[in-house]
Amino acid sequence: MRTKIVAGNWKMNKNLEETEALLGELAAKLPDTSAEVIVAPTFVSLSSAVQQLSQSVIQVAAQNMHFAENGAYTGEISADMLLAIDVDTVIIGHSERRSLFGENDELLAKKVKSALDKNMKVIFCFGEELDDRKSDNHFKVVETQLKNALFDLTASAWSQIVLAYEPVWAIGTGETASPEQAQEMHALIRKTIAEAFNAEIAGNVTILYGGSVKPNNAKEIFSKPDVDGGLIGGASLKCDDFIEIVKAI
Numbered sequence: 001m002r003t004k005i006v007a008g009n010w011k012m013n014k015n016l017e018e019t020e021a022l023l024g025e026l027a028a029k030l031p032d033t034s035a036e037v038i039v040a041p042t043f044v045s046l047s048s049a050v051q052q053l054s055q056s057v058i059q060v061a062a063q064n065m066h067f068a069e070n071g072a073y074t075g076e077i078s079a080d081m082l083l084a085i086d087v088d089t090v091i092i093g094h095s096e097r098r099s100l101f102g103e104n105d106e107l108l109a110k111k112v113k114s115a116l117d118k119n120m121k122v123i124f125c126f127g128e129e130l131d132d133r134k135s136d137n138h139f140k141v142v143e144t145q146l147k148n149a150l151f152d153l154t155a156s157a158w159s160q161i162v163l164a165y166e167p168v169w170a171i172g173t174g175e176t177a178s179p180e181q182a183q184e185m186h187a188l189i190r191k192t193i194a195e196a197f198n199a200e201i202a203g204n205v206t207i208l209y210g211g212s213v214k215p216n217n218a219k220e221i222f223s224k225p226d227v228d229g230g231l232i233g234g235a236s237l238k239c240d241d242f243i244e245i246v247k248a249i
């Protein structure tokens, strides 16, 4: 059985006090669930979030990290720094990192490798842009992103990887891929991994969908057989919406 996950990517939202308030509300309202629930607040709130959630099943992830162990990388954060505050999960490759901060497949492959070397869990994001879909290139683009960043991994490393398929045209736009579009892509992702590695790895990897998941569409998207949960942006900032999405899984 694959692990189901609902993860909230808070992006550059919520200061320390606001983070504490939202986490308190989430922890109090979280329903019983067999799914993993993860939140990714901003770096400055991570340590306090870990402490606040020490008695909760809600896990804490970072939104990014640098590939180097340490050194002259002003403004950056290393895997060891995250691990030192008990954060062992990191989102890598979010489309905003790619489009706004110039992160390409080569850099992302390095980040994934360093996170895995430190035994961290990686939520690896990828997905096509609108033009790719309009020109019917979306499958090719997604396959290439996967291959470039992840296909040099050893087979055993896949147990530390969670994939998040996030069509860029659906992120923060209110436009959602239809459940059928999500299923079609998730099935292709699984097939690509089965061909490059094996059917067991492909069958075991959790693949999240991300892109304007809301309480009113989560259930239908999550009902698809190859969709194992969601990476949630906007709706993860509102306690009741996020809780409804957790209930939908």
Ligand code: PEP
Binding pocket: 009, 166, 170, 171, 172, 173, 174, 210, 211, 212, 213, 231, 232, 233, 234, 235
């Ligand atoms: C995201 O940023 O990963 C995301 C899916 O955002 P939203 O849910 O707001 O589209």
